[in-house]
Amino acid sequence: MRKYLLTGMSIAGMAYLSACNQGKAAADKQATPDILAANVDSTVNPAQDYFDFVNGGWIKQNPIPAEYSAWGIGNLVQEELYKRLRLINEQAAEKPGDAISHKIASFWKSGMDSVAINAAGIKPIEEDLKAIDAVTNVQELVALAATQNIYTGAMCSPYIAQDSKNSEAMALQFYQGGLGLPNRDYYFNTDERTTKVRQAYPAHIARMLQFTGMDANAAKTAAEDIVKLETLLAKSSRKLADLRDPEANYHKMSVTELNKIAGNIDWAAFIKQQGISKFADTIIVGQPEFYTALSTAVKSQPLSTWKNYLKWHLISSAASSLSDTIAATNFAFYNTLLKGQEKQKPRWKRVLDTEEDAIGEALGQLFVKEFFNATAKKRYENMVEDIRGALKTRIENLTWMSDSTKQKALYKLSKITKKVGYPDKWKDFSAMDIKDQSYAQNIKAARQWWHNYSVNKLGKPVDRTEWDMTPQTYNAYYNPSNNEIVLPAGIFTVPGKRDEELDDALVYGYAGASTIGHEITHGFDDEGRQFDAEGNLKSWWTKEDESKFNQRAAVMVRQFDSYVVVDSQHINGKATLGENIADLGGILLGWDAFQHTEQFKKNQPIAGYTPPQRFFMGYSLGWLSHTKKEELARRVLTDVHSPAKFRVNGPFSDVDAFYKVYNVKEGNGMWRADSARVRIW
Structure with a gap:
């Protein structure tokens, strides 16, 4: 998965804000600060610590709220989503319409009835x-x-x-x-x-x-x-x-x-x-x-x-x-001690988080009607093909891979299915027994429904149209068994901005590199490469090519093993290898594709930054966040993703174009000797 900013659970996000700020005058648009320039800490040399340079200004101005263990772009997107989903729930509760609205209303009301929940206790x-x-x-x-x-x-x-x-x-x-x-x-x-x-x-x-x-x-x-x-x-x-x-x-x-x-x-x-x-x-x-x-x-x-x-x-x-007392006791251990969260989110946000897991796709049906349009969908569908073409060229030009393996890699690449925005068909939640009953009973009913839904798949043809994320999710994934990339509408959102306000440099970094290119590269990382074009775990590499891949991947393991995250805890280079390969691959593919755009060719600055600079800034915007030490320590042990800072500084120090754009020299913090840079895709 591309985004993993907060917890092991998928982070819900905001879909394309086609309805946000409609009707504003052109002068108002011009007055909006450039989101990339606004985040910069100009006291930091980008060649020394790029993450601190590009995101440091925002981090200094935005401390982590007490109810969170980390705070960043995923949260900013989430805050916008919370408001819209709350409105959907309140409208359903006030005047439920169809069967889906009735279930949403029942779930919402049961979760918000703190008096009944506390009275019930155990x-x-x-x-x-x-x-x-x-x-x-x-x-x-x-x-x-x-x-x-x-x-x-x-x-x-x-x-x-x-x-x-x-x-x-x-x-x-x-x-x-x-x-x-x-x-x-x-x-x-x-x-x-x-x-x-x-x-x-x-x-x-x-x-x-x-x-x-x-x-x-x-x-x-x-x-x-x-x-x-x-x-x-x-x-x-x-x-x-x-x-x-x-x-x-x-x-x-x-x-x-x-x-x-x-x-x-x-x-x-x-x-x-x-x-x-x-x-x-x-x-x-x-x-x-x-x-x-x-x-x-x-x-x-x-x-x-x-x-x-x-x-x-x-x-x-x-x-x-259960009751506030029981919930707070559990929170004190799993959230405060383990993650550093000082207090719980307000009840309405917690209910929305739980509802997302229970009937998130049902919410998504209502959500996309209002907040995702065909123009944005088409932009990112086209970008997938730009990125696919970039990887095709890179595979064809590899000097370390044999022609035999290249042909199979190219075939697998051509067979990757893209899913953008939202499903073509929706799950049927009619049998989910959510109704006017206790909150705990509604959650249990949802879990039972998902269990039954899963069990019913046995003995039936695989449904390759199914999505495992909701449209409003700020995340994405590659599924090796389906050889597909799934890109929910929410992953493309820049908080407070309409899609048409975003220049290609930002988008090719933010969406093309850190999302689309990242997920496509997962098909060829240390795990994904072991699956063939049809999605089967089956060796399709020559032994020599496999050995060469592993040698190059080992360079990346050593690189990330050397990074200290918190106290004496280092990143686990082997555990995070797949995500690190995907980050690097995504940057290279996004960069290759971006060079074909008119913005790159014209090379006109925006807010004082050139298009190449804005590409790298756009990628880094995807990792705009900071995290409490308790949560960092937990992630080092449990997460296959590197912390945000190292998802920027780590792969950028392996990208030759970054060195040219920012004039990185030996002795700078971002410098790695040419022989120590990772060269895979």
Whole structure:
């Protein structure tokens, strides 16, 4: 994914603002400050630290609000979106029209009814807690865990997706999971920040368990046992970088074979308990050693510990939909301690965030009617083809790749499907049981619907028209199984600007390089290159070409390994390799395509900056943000994206054109010796 500015969740954004500021006079437009020039810190030498130069002025004037762990362009876009989505919800609540409006109104009203939510306290999950209490043996435990897993993610992470080696088939897949901390490193790393989080974790679990009715002493003991159990699972969980190898995380086996390596769980019963009946007797297990450890723990750990573990994951997953006291307690650990957020967003924004996950595409149907037009859609569809053409030329001119692999690469490039703006067909949410009921029940109903929606894909042809993001999302992605790039309307937004106000230099940097070029390059990064034109995990490189690619990629791993983010924590060059390759590739492709524009050829400055300078500034606008230290530390351990600053300074120091445009010399901070620059695409 191209944008990853705030959290592991997709960041909703604002679609093209065709309706914003309509009717303003030309004089008013002229008076609007240039968004690129306005962000500059002129006290910084761009050849020394380009990110601080191009975004530093804005950062100095815009501190991170207390309710956020980071603040940047994604938030600015989000703020505009919040206002418009709130209006859509309030209008639906006041006068619901069709079935979609009724669901939106019901969800909104239930989420905004804080009086009812606080009065209910723990009641929305009482039946689930009673079901846990009623468990008397391991078989009942596993059956209940399978049912509650749909809502809590406890024990493991089953899901349904395309078979990586047969992209025409949907497959049931099992992944590692079941941890309450962000990933396995939080259970073992010894640096000060991670240790602080780990030491605070048992006390947080205990506080949450007390809401379920446990006394303080029982909750303290239960929390200690839960941490020991999760630590056992974490020991057999793979590290972030190791999860990025698609071949190493693909193990197709029968249910019988899974039972041989994890036999203390009846996997056929587990699968059936999840409502899955339509599947061949094969599953794809990502990390078999995790399931062996899970099976061992089911037998070795006391039943009481497992029951308390399920209670913990239940209340943790439901916390945001429960009373203010429960939600605030959960926030204090996961948001304040882990991310540095000082306070929660106001309730209406939190409800909109939850609604985005629940029925975001339904909102999108209403949204695009008002805020995305055909002219903008056409501009970016054309830009995709400009970028595709740039990569075609680069592949043809590669000196390190054989003709055999080149031809296959060119064929794959030609087969990449582009999806721009919004889906041609929308999901049908009519069966989602959102109605006048509690907020927690509506969220649970949405999760159940998404689970059923996913299960229903088994045994059916793959729907290659489907979108996995909503139109209003400030994000984008490349899907290797479909060999497609998906570019929601929101990703092209510059806050407060209409599309026609944006010059090509800005757009080719902001959208062409950091979004379109980035996503196309993902098809040829260290992971994406392992999938063929049809979306199958299948080797199509010669061994010699593969070796040469890996040698060039290793240069980038070393480069990013050397960057210190916070305290003594370095970027994980191997874990972030795919995103770093895509950033660099996107810049090169955007630059190549931009050179064919009239603006580049005329070379007339705007706001004192030349078109080439504005291209690099435009790319950097996409990473306009700053982040609290707590959140930076978390991302280093959990995120496959480098922090924003290094997504600018890192790849730019590998781009020869950047050196020429800004006269970068040896001794400058942005300088890298020619032999140390990354040369892949």
